Each structure stands twice: as structure tokens, then as C-alpha cells.
Amino acid sequence: MTRRLGLSLAMFLLLGFAATAGAQTQTVKPPGNDDCLACHGDADVKRENGTSVAVDEKVFAGSMHGPVACVDCHKDLAALQEFPHPEKLAKVACATCHDEEGVKYHDSIHSWAKEKAGLTAAAPACADCHGTHDIRGTDDKAGRVFRANIPATCGSCHQGVLEHYGQGVHATARKAGNDAAPVCADCHTAHTVQRADNDKFRLEVTAECGTCHSEVVESFRRTFHGKVTELGFVRVAACADCHGAHDILPASNPASKVAKANLVQTCSACHAGANESFVKYDPHPNPHSYQRSPLMWWVNRFYTVLIAGCFGFFGLHSALWFRRSWRNGGGRS
Numbered sequence: 001m002t003r004r005l006g007l008s009l010a011m012f013l014l015l016g017f018a019a020t021a022g023a024q025t026q027t028v029k030p031p032g033n034d035d036c037l038a039c040h041g042d043a044d045v046k047r048e049n050g051t052s053v054a055v056d057e058k059v060f061a062g063s064m065h066g067p068v069a070c071v072d073c074h075k076d077l078a079a080l081q082e083f084p085h086p087e088k089l090a091k092v093a094c095a096t097c098h099d100e101e102g103v104k105y106h107d108s109i110h111s112w113a114k115e116k117a118g119l120t121a122a123a124p125a126c127a128d129c130h131g132t133h134d135i136r137g138t139d140d141k142a143g144r145v146f147r148a149n150i151p152a153t154c155g156s157c158h159q160g161v162l163e164h165y166g167q168g169v170h171a172t173a174r175k176a177g178n179d180a181a182p183v184c185a186d187c188h189t190a191h192t193v194q195r196a197d198n199d200k201f202r203l204e205v206t207a208e209c210g211t212c213h214s215e216v217v218e219s220f221r222r223t224f225h226g227k228v229t230e231l232g233f234v235r236v237a238a239c240a241d242c243h244g245a246h247d248i249l250p251a252s253n254p255a256s257k258v259a260k261a262n263l264v265q266t267c268s269a270c271h272a273g274a275n276e277s278f279v280k281y282d283p284h285p286n287p288h289s290y291q292r293s294p295l296m297w298w299v300n301r302f303y304t305v306l307i308a309g310c311f312g313f314f315g316l317h318s319a320l321w322f323r324r325s326w327r328n329g330g331g332r333s
């Protein structure tokens with residue numbers, strides 16, 4: 001028993017010694033936020049060239065990264081022992097913590113434009129859409145990526161699109177308080193934005209329209225355009241070819257691409273020589289609605305009756321046949 005106690009005591013002392021030794025070799029503590037803010041918390045701190053390097057402590061503390069250390073993002077200063085630090089520092093790599101978004105972003109037109117097409121300054125990296133020290137969450141009304149603020153965030157670069165979008169039915173519905181109406185990221189995604197003429201995007205966006213307009217998508221699928229689109233052949237008309245993408249308007253609005261007076265022009269984009277009678281073609285037929293598609297309704301009725309009749313007749317026929325063979329002794333054996 002005493003031997004055991006002695007052993008434990010020895011272990012305790014040994015461990016204690018190891019711990020202090022560890023602390024001694026680990027003398028370099030990364031600089032804390034207070035160390036950085038001693039200079040950067042001063043609103044007047046500037047670079048040699050006069051641009052500000054001030055960081056608003058309150059704004060940072062109120063951001064999603066308030067609890068994060070400065071040097072967790074500005075990693076090249078984590079091992080710094082003595083100030084001042086070098087003038088030029090490495091760019092912050094957000095993806096070291098947000099790898100999922102990093103991987104998605106890497107597949108986007110924005111990443112491609114930045115890295116491959118040389119649009120280094122024009123195309124957005126993470127911080128251009130999210131900010132730097134004022135990053136807020138998706139559920140924070142004051143944040144750049146709060147649902148209602150997304151059009152303004154994307155529109156800061158895509159001004160022409162924002163203008164068209166602002167005139168369309170979806171923005172109008174949003175202004176009227178319908179939060180279900182789509183913003184840029186619903187149709188384009190936030191991180192895997194593709195070129196608009198990309199085939200995959202064209203198919204996906206048609207499916208996206210369908211998440212909210214399921215009935216019209218069903219009717220679209222009944223048409224030649226819809227069937228061919230479904231097969232993955234994308235050069236026929238999808239939703240946006242007839243309705244527009246950003247300036248979509250109800251058919252009752254005379255400025256709509258699908259208003260009666262504009263249909264010839266809309267269809268002519270692909271059907272050279274389209275005329276008044278060509279555009280009588282119904283792009284959203286519904287065999288269950290007599291008012292909408294009387295011919296289809298009749299055909300649908302006819303087939304329903306025909307099929308019911310066939311099954312009824314042959315069903316009866318088989319039943320009688322079975323009864324007969326049962327009586328004749330076929331059932332017993």
C-alpha cells in the first residue's frame with residue numbers, strides 16, 4: 001500500500017515536472033487580440049501610403065468572428081515574437097476553417113475568373129461578398145448575405161442585372177412581403193455560380209423554377225420543349241427563354257415576354273417565321289382542365305373511357321372464364 005502511494009507520488013512529481021518543462025520550451029505565446037488592437041484599434045493608424053489599417057474593435061466583436069483570434073486569420077503573425085511586423089502580409093485563407101464553402105467556391109465562375117481569366121480585381125473572393133471584420137451570419141438582418149440583402153450584395157458588381165431584377169415579378173413580390181420569391185442565390189447558388197450559358201446551369205435553373213411553380217413545370221413537361229429538355233438536350237426553350245430570367249412579368253402585363261402581343265417576337269428567337277397562328281400553341285397544356293385545353297381534355301377523357309372499357313371488358317371476360325373452368329372441374333385437382 002505504502003509502496004503504491006510512493007509510486008503515485010513519484011508519478012505526480014514526474015508529471016508535474018514534465019508539465020513545467022513543456023511550458024518552458026513553449027515560451028512563444030501567439031500575440032493576443034489586445035496586442036494587435038494596441039495599434040490597429042487607433043482610428044488614425046495608416047499605411048505609409050496613407051490608407052487606413054484601423055480595425056473597429058466594436059464592429060469586430062459584434063461579428064461572427066468576435067471570438068476568433070486575429071492571428072487565426074492572419075496566420076503569418078501567429079509565431080510573431082516582436083513588433084513591428086512585416087508590412088506585407090499573406091492573404092487570409094477563409095477556407096482553412098470553412099472548407100465546404102472553399103471547395104464549392106473553387107468550382108465557380110467567380111473563382112475561375114479570378115484565377116484563370118485574370119479578372120483578379122473584378123471577380124469576388126470570399127471577403128468581397130462577406131466583408132472582412134464585419135462578417136455576419138445568414139440569419140442576421142444586418143449581414144450582407146441575409147436573404148433580403150443578397151440582391152444588393154451581388155448587384156454591387158452586377159448592376160445591370162440588379163436593375164432588371166428590380167423590375168421583375170419576383171422582386172415586386174418580395175417588396176410586397178413575400179419572402180418565398182427568389183433572390184439571386186436561389187437560382188444561381190451562392191458558392192457554385194456557373195456561367196449562364198453552361199448546360200448544367202440551364203437544366204438546374206429549370207428545376208429550380210419548378211421548386212416553386214410545380215404545376216407549370218408539370219405542364220411544361222408535357223410539351224415537346226419539356227420532354228426534350230428533360231432528356232438533357234438544352235437548345236430547345238426552357239422557362240427563361242420564354243419568360244426571361246430577371247425581368248419576368250405576369251402574362252397580363254403588356255411588357256411581359258409572354259404577353260399575347262409579344263409572343264411572335266419571343267418565339268421568333270428560335271422559330272424563324274413564327275406568326276400569329278404558330279403562337280397559339282399552348283406551352284402549358286393541362287389535360288385535366290377543360291377550360292385550358294379542351295382538345296386534350298377530350299382526348300384524355302376518350303382514353304380514360306377506352307382504357308376503363310378495355311380493362312372492364314377483359315376483366316369480366318376473364319372472371320367468367322375462370323368461373324366456367326372452375327365449374328368444369330379445373331379448379332379441383
Ligand code: HEC
Nearest residue numbers: 031035036039046047048053070074077083084087088089
Ligand atoms: C506596433 C503597432 C502594430 C501592432 C502591434 C500590429 N500592427 Fe499590424 N500594422 C501596423 C502598421 C503601421 C501597418 C501598416 C504597414 C504599412 O505601412 O503597410 C500594419 C499593417 C497590418 C496589416 C495589413 C498588411 C498588408 O499586407 O496590407 C495587417 C493584416 C495587420 N497589420 C495585422 C496585424 C495583426 C493581426 C496584429 C496582431 C498580431 C498586428 N497587426 C499588430 C502596426 C501594427
Ligand code: HEC
Nearest residue numbers: 033036037040053055065068069070073090091092127132
Ligand atoms: C475572419 C478572419 C479575420 C479575422 C478574425 C481578422 N481579420 Fe483582419 N482581415 C481579414 C481579411 C479577409 C482582410 C482583407 C485582406 C485579406 O484578404 O487578407 C483583413 C485585413 C486586415 C487589415 C488590413 C486593413 C484592412 O482593413 O484591409 C488589418 C490591419 C487587419 N486585418 C487587422 C486585424 C486585427 C487587428 C484583427 C483582430 C482584432 C483581425 N484583423 C482579425 C480577415 C480577418
Ligand code: HEC
Nearest residue numbers: 094095098101102105110124125126129138145150185190
Ligand atoms: C459571390 C458571393 C459569395 C462569395 C464569393 C462567397 N460567398 Fe459565402 N455566401 C454567400 C451568400 C449569398 C450566402 C448565403 C447563402 C444562402 O442564403 O443560401 C453565403 C453563405 C456563407 C456561409 C454560411 C453557411 C452557408 O453555406 O450558407 C459561409 C460559412 C460562407 N458563405 C463562407 C464563404 C467562404 C469561406 C467563401 C470563400 C471560399 C465564400 N463564402 C464566398 C455569398 C458568397
Ligand code: HEC
Nearest residue numbers: 064068072073092093094097126127130135136137138139
Ligand atoms: C479560424 C477559423 C476561421 C476562419 C479563418 C474564418 N472563419 Fe468564418 N467562422 C468561424 C467560426 C468559428 C464561425 C462561427 C461558428 C459558425 O457558425 O460556423 C464562423 C462563422 C462564419 C460565417 C457565418 C456562418 C453562418 O452560419 O451564418 C460566415 C459567413 C463566415 N464565417 C465567413 C468567413 C469568411 C468570409 C472568412 C474569411 C475572410 C472566414 N469566415 C474565416 C471560423 C473561421
Ligand code: HEC
Nearest residue numbers: 151154155158161162165182183184187196205240245246
Ligand atoms: C428566377 C431565377 C433567377 C434569379 C432570381 C436571378 N437569376 Fe440571374 N439568371 C437566371 C437565368 C435563367 C439566367 C440565364 C439567362 C439566359 O440564358 O438568357 C441568368 C443569367 C444571369 C447572369 C449572366 C447573364 C446576364 O444577364 O448578364 C448574371 C450575371 C446573373 N444572372 C446574375 C444575377 C443576379 C446578380 C441576380 C440577383 C440580383 C440574379 N441573377 C437573379 C436566373 C435567375
Ligand code: HEC
Nearest residue numbers: 109113122123124128153154157184188193194195196197
Ligand atoms: C466583386 C464583384 C462581384 C460580386 C460581388 C459578384 N459577382 Fe458575379 N461575376 C463577377 C465577375 C467579374 C464575373 C466574371 C465576368 C463575367 O463573365 O461577367 C462574374 C460572373 C458571374 C456570372 C456568370 C456570368 C456569365 O456571363 O455567364 C453569374 C451568373 C454571376 N456572376 C452571379 C453572381 C451572383 C449570384 C452573385 C452574388 C451571390 C455575384 N455574382 C456576385 C463579379 C462579381
Ligand code: HEC
Nearest residue numbers: 169173178180181182186208209212239240243248249250
Ligand atoms: C423560390 C421560389 C421561386 C422560384 C425559384 C421561382 N419563382 Fe416565379 N414566382 C414566385 C413567387 C412567390 C411569385 C409571385 C406570385 C404572386 O405574386 O402571386 C412568382 C411569380 C412568377 C410569375 C408570374 C406569375 C403570376 O401569376 O403573376 C412567373 C411567370 C414566374 N414566377 C416564373 C418563374 C420562372 C420562369 C422561374 C425560374 C427561372 C421562377 N419563376 C422561379 C416564386 C418563385
Ligand code: HEC
Nearest residue numbers: 209213216217220225237238239242250251252258283284
Ligand atoms: C415555349 C414558351 C414557354 C416555356 C418554355 C415556358 N412558358 Fe410559362 N408561359 C408561357 C406563356 C405564353 C404563358 C402565358 C399564357 C398562358 O398562361 O399560357 C405562360 C405562363 C406561365 C405562368 C403563369 C403566368 C401568369 O401570368 O399567369 C407561369 C408561372 C409560368 N408560365 C412559368 C413557367 C415555368 C416555371 C416554366 C419552365 C418550367 C415555363 N413557364 C416554361 C410560355 C412558356
Ligand code: HEC
Nearest residue numbers: 224235236237238241242263266267269270278279281283
Ligand atoms: C430557345 C429557343 C426556342 C424558343 C424561344 C421557342 N422554341 Fe419551340 N422549339 C425549339 C426547338 C429547338 C424545337 C425543336 C426543333 C424544331 O422542331 O423546330 C422546338 C419545337 C417546338 C414545337 C414542336 C415541334 C414542331 O415544330 O412541331 C412547337 C409547337 C414549338 N416549338 C412552339 C414554340 C412556341 C409557340 C414558342 C413561343 C411561345 C417557342 N416554341 C419558343 C426552340 C425554341
